[in-house]
Amino acid sequence: MAPNKVDIRPGVSVLAVLRHLNYKPWFALAEFVDNAVQSYARHQEALRAHHGDEFKLVVNIDIDTAAPARISIRDNAAGIALEDFGRAFRPAAIPPDRSGLAEFGMGMKSAACWFAPQWSVRTSAFGEDVARTVRFEIENIVNDEIEELDIHEELEDVNHHYTEIILEDIFQVPVGRTVGKLKEHLTDIYRVFIREGTLELRFGGDALTPQEPPVLTAPYFREKDQPARLWRKDVSFDFGDGLSVHGFAALRETANTAKAGFSLFRRGRVIEGSGDEGYRPAAIFGSSNSFRYQRLFGELHLDGFEVSHTKDGFRWDENEQPFLELLREHLDSEELPLLKQAEGYRARPARAQLANTATQAVNNTARAMEDNLPSALPDIADAPPVDAPDEELPHAGTLARKEFNIRFRDKDWHISIELTEDPAESQWLVFSDVAASIERPRRLDIRVSMIHPFMVRFAQTDSEDVEALLRVAAALALAEVIARESGVRHAGTIRRNVNDIVRSALSEA
Known part of the structure; x- marks a missing residue:
C-alpha cells in the first residue's frame, strides 16, 4: 500500500x-x-x-x-x-x-x-x-x-x-x-x-455544566417530631464473577417526573439514564404516577458488565433481576429507608405551581358540571330551597375559582367551585346553599382546601389527581343538597364525618 x-x-x-x-x-x-x-x-x-x-x-x-x-x-x-x-x-x-x-x-x-x-x-x-x-x-x-x-x-x-x-x-x-x-x-x-x-x-x-439536584433534608415522614436527615446514601454491592456496583442514591428536594431516576455508568460514562430518560425499573420505582418515580435518583457505576455496541444499554443477560433485588434491599434498609420516605413524604409545592394545578382542576370540573348537571339532576329544582349548612365558608387564600349558571326546569342556579389554601380552614370540604330570591338565583358555593393533609398527600402537582378529588367533593356537596330536599334529616352528618375521617385517619400512611 x-x-x-x-x-x-x-x-x-x-x-x-x-x-x-x-x-x-x-x-x-x-x-x-x-x-x-x-x-x-x-x-x-x-x-x-x-x-x-x-x-x-x-x-x-x-x-x-x-x-x-x-x-x-x-x-x-x-x-x-x-x-x-x-x-x-x-x-x-x-x-x-x-x-x-x-x-x-x-x-x-x-x-x-x-x-x-x-x-x-x-x-x-x-x-x-x-x-x-x-x-x-x-x-x-x-x-x-x-x-x-x-x-x-x-x-x-x-x-x-x-x-x-x-x-x-x-x-x-x-x-x-x-x-x-x-x-x-x-x-x-x-x-x-x-x-x-x-x-x-x-x-x-x-x-456544558452538570447541575446537581438538591437532596431532600427532612424528618422521616413517620417521625415528624425528629430531627431532619439528609436523604442520601452510598450504595455498594458485589455479584461475584467480577461484577460489582457502587455509587449513591438519594431523594430530590423537589419532585420532578422528568429528572428523577438513576444514571447507570460504565468506566465513568453514562450508558443508561441521561437527560429525561432516567433508568426507572418498575421493581424499584413503581408506576409512573408514584412518588418514588418523581423523587428517587442517583448514580450507579457498574463494573464488569457488558454493553451494547452502540453503548446505549447494558447487556444484562441474567443479571438484571438480581441487580434490582440487591438494589432495592440497599435502598430501603432501615437506617435510611429511601423508598418508604419517597412514598410517604409530602412537601407543599410552590404557590405558582399549586395555583396552576388548581386552576386546571377547577376549570375542568366546572365545565363537566355545567355540561352534565342539568340532565343528570333534572328534578331537584322543583323542591323548595333549604337553609344553608352550619359551616361558613372561609374568605381567604383562594387559589382558583370558577362560577357558572345552570337552569334546572326553568329555575336558575348559580354555582361556584373553589380551591383554597386558607391555613385557618381545617375541613377538606365546605359548602353553602343559599335560597333564591326575586333578585338572584339559588346559589351553591363549594370549596375544597388544597392544603388539607389529605390533599397534600394525594393531590398537589398533578392536575388530574386534584380534579378527581374535587369532583368527588362536588358530588358529596350535591348529594347532600339532594338529600336535604328529599327530607333527609341531618344530611350534613355524612360530610362532617368524611371531613373528620380524611383528616384523622386517611391522610397518613
Whole structure:
C-alpha cells in the first residue's frame, strides 16, 4: 500500500448499512467524544508534561444548519498517529486496548455514517509535524467497492495536536428542542469527566455544566417530631464473577417526573439514564404516577458488565433481576429507608405551581358540571330551597375559582367551585346553599382546601389527581343538597364525618 493511502478493507459495504442503526443523536455524538476522551487518557501524562498540569481535554461540537447542513466535532487530544490509521478507519477493527471507552472499533465509523453520507477526518498527532485528512463519500465507496482512501497531508506545527471530524449534508438536522436535548443528554453522559475537570465539553460555544439536584433534608415522614436527615446514601454491592456496583442514591428536594431516576455508568460514562430518560425499573420505582418515580435518583457505576455496541444499554443477560433485588434491599434498609420516605413524604409545592394545578382542576370540573348537571339532576329544582349548612365558608387564600349558571326546569342556579389554601380552614370540604330570591338565583358555593393533609398527600402537582378529588367533593356537596330536599334529616352528618375521617385517619400512611 502506498504511504498516502489508508486501507479500509474488509467489508466496506457495511458502511452503507450503518445509516440504519437504531441510534439516538446524543449517543451518536457521544461516540466522537468517547474517542477524544480515550485519546486523552492514553496520552495524559505526555500531554501534561508538555503543556503543564492545568491542561485539560476540550471537545467542541458545532452545528451549522445552513444548507448543506453540517456538524463539526473538534478536540485537542493526542490526534491519530499514522500507525493507527488502519485501525481507526477500517470497520470493526477492534483496538488492542479495550479497557477504555473505545472498545468495539466501530464508534466513529458507525456514528459518522448514521449522521451523514459524506464525512472527513482531519488530525494532527501529538509530536508530529504533519496534519492528515481522510475523506469518506459512502455512496462512492460502496458502489465502486473502494478499499483504499487517499490521505491528504500538509505541514503542521509540531506543538499542535487535534482531531476534527466534519459531517456534511447530514440526514436530519438537529434544531429547536432537539438541540436542547442534545446538550442535556451529553452533559449527563460525561458529567463525571466534566466534574473531575478532565473534560471541557462545549456545544455551540457554550460549556456544558452538570447541575446537581438538591437532596431532600427532612424528618422521616413517620417521625415528624425528629430531627431532619439528609436523604442520601452510598450504595455498594458485589455479584461475584467480577461484577460489582457502587455509587449513591438519594431523594430530590423537589419532585420532578422528568429528572428523577438513576444514571447507570460504565468506566465513568453514562450508558443508561441521561437527560429525561432516567433508568426507572418498575421493581424499584413503581408506576409512573408514584412518588418514588418523581423523587428517587442517583448514580450507579457498574463494573464488569457488558454493553451494547452502540453503548446505549447494558447487556444484562441474567443479571438484571438480581441487580434490582440487591438494589432495592440497599435502598430501603432501615437506617435510611429511601423508598418508604419517597412514598410517604409530602412537601407543599410552590404557590405558582399549586395555583396552576388548581386552576386546571377547577376549570375542568366546572365545565363537566355545567355540561352534565342539568340532565343528570333534572328534578331537584322543583323542591323548595333549604337553609344553608352550619359551616361558613372561609374568605381567604383562594387559589382558583370558577362560577357558572345552570337552569334546572326553568329555575336558575348559580354555582361556584373553589380551591383554597386558607391555613385557618381545617375541613377538606365546605359548602353553602343559599335560597333564591326575586333578585338572584339559588346559589351553591363549594370549596375544597388544597392544603388539607389529605390533599397534600394525594393531590398537589398533578392536575388530574386534584380534579378527581374535587369532583368527588362536588358530588358529596350535591348529594347532600339532594338529600336535604328529599327530607333527609341531618344530611350534613355524612360530610362532617368524611371531613373528620380524611383528616384523622386517611391522610397518613
